[in-house]
Amino acid sequence: MPPSADTVRDLHKFEYTILFAIERLMKRYAWVPFDDLKRVTRLSKNELEYRLGDLLHKDLVRYEGAPYPGYSLLFNGYDALALHTLTKRGSISALGSLIGVGKESEVFEALGLGVIVLKFHRVGQQSFQSVRLNREYMSKDGHCPWIFASASSAEQEYEALLRLNGKVRVPVPIDRSRHTIAMSYVPGVNLNQCTLEDPQYILDELMEEMKKIYALGIIHADFSEYNVMVNEDHCWIIDWPQWVSVTHPNADEILLHDVTTIVDFFNRKYRMSLQVSDALDQVTG
Numbered sequence: 288m289p290p291s292a293d294t295v296r297d298l299h300k301f302e303y304t305i306l307f308a309i310e311r312l313m314k315r316y317a318w319v320p321f322d323d324l325k326r327v328t329r330l331s332k333n334e335l336e337y338r339l340g341d342l343l344h345k346d347l348v349r350y351e352g353a354p355y356p357g358y359s360l361l362f363n364g365y366d367a368l369a370l371h372t373l374t375k376r377g378s379i380s381a382l383g384s385l386i387g388v389g390k391e392s393e394v395f396e397a398l399g400l401g402v403i404v405l406k407f408h409r410v411g412q413q414s415f416q417s418v419r420l421n422r423e424y425m426s427k428d429g430h431c432p433w434i435f436a437s438a439s440s441a442e443q444e445y446e447a448l449l450r451l452n453g454k455v456r457v458p459v460p461i462d463r464s465r466h467t468i469a470m471s472y473v474p475g476v477n478l479n480q481c482t483l484e485d486p487q488y489i490l491d492e493l494m495e496e497m498k499k500i501y502a503l504g505i506i507h508a509d510f511s512e513y514n515v516m517v518n519e520d521h522c523w524i525i526d527w528p529q530w531v532s533v534t535h536p537n538a539d540e541i542l543l544h545d546v547t548t549i550v551d552f553f554n555r556k557y558r559m560s561l562q563v564s565d566a567l568d569q570v571t572g
Contacts, residue, residue, distance in 0.1 A: 289366035289395070289407060292382050294345060295374070298367065301338050302347075304328050306368055309348060309360050313432055318357025362409060365434045369407075369467035378462035378469050379405065389526065391440065399461060399469060408444070408466040408528065410436040437466035440528040444468060447505060447527035455499050456523045473525065475518035478552075483517070486557040492522055493549060497570045500524075501542070504533050510545035512552045546570060 347364035383396030459471035
């Protein structure tokens, strides 16, 4: 869970100075040494120790004594930096309730220009190795903390939303800071959570959207009933951090998997008899 709005609002300016410094230095260190923090923040030893103690108490940073004494951000600290930045830009004014949890994200309602959505990417340690191996935007070696992996994931998704916005039914991208994306609120429910009155209509619409996406040079790469929102009229395709270009070496295999997954869902739940080959031709034709 992100820190509360009160926590973000009430952090002292020196505490933000320290969080920003740890973020920057974590690109060099797994654990940021106290002396480096003191040099970068230009705070006195007593002031730095006091503020670090407050950040530790608020679960925004953590301390480790081995292999040397140092500090690193927790996700709460990274959340605080993202929320602080988005608020300063005027993109959000309040954080609301949790509305969804995925394998690598948490989604909250928020207030911006009306009700919007904040998606916090959280690439966790258990999934990290497969993420590093399977997503081309991830560094294959070197130091890559979870928070920066999550920022890369958010950047990847935000790029897809920008490219697809106005051309395909996807959430409208509003802003991004670090691992957090502000986007438009999508009405409806997940496809896997509802029973459609006219499944053929929604399936045809999904195939048409996939065709548009493919024509724009993009493959979702994680397409399923869990990444589609529907209401009485239309569907929207969500969750884009894994997308790949149609020029990807495995593009044909990835597209086939996407199409097969959604066709199998409709055939299984609605006793339809659509052939994967026909759906694939529809998308690429």
